[in-house]
Amino acid sequence: MYSNTQNAKIAAITEKTLVIGIDIGSETHYARAFDWRGYEFTKKPFIFNNDEDGFEAFLTWIVELKNEHGMDKVVPGMEPTGHYWFNLGAFLQDNGMRPVHVNPHHVRKAKELDDNNPSKNDRKDPKVIAGLVNEGRYNYPYIPAGVYADIRNLSNLRLQAQGELTRIKNRIARWFVTLIRMCTNQKVSVCNGFGISFSAKIAFRR
16 A cells, blocks of 8 residues: 655655656656665666567666665656656556656756756756655556556547547538638539538528
């Protein structure tokens, strides 16, 4: 059972915890590794692709760091960037880790602490994310597995389809009103080309 109090989250980060800050991208992710004090274990970010091969390389990197520095727990932190984190989050959960989310607003605000610059940077963002995790400023996302994951995917697809259908209906309605207005201005040739009858024009005038 995971507690949502900030004190409990801070207590969950111990001297034996490897904190990973991950900057999520559509195709490429960037990761940096720290201890509970904010000491970084690598000189440059670990870059990996958003696919199975990239995830396996990332897992190998994590295991090597754990063994090298005597860590017994890993806390990977990331921003909930759209849907791009879903596959990585499920992969980490399947391999015994519990990914956590940090608030994107907090990330933007915290960026200025290091260099007084709020601009996005693939090297800086993972460090900021890891720092927020160390401070207990994170949440545990719900990552469904098995049939529950399939249900969520189907639900998301249904919502997307409904949204697209609504946009198409509105577009057609807008076109119809525009063409009827053209007909009321006696542009008969244009109206006949679109199959709009004079009865429709009369109905519109009424």
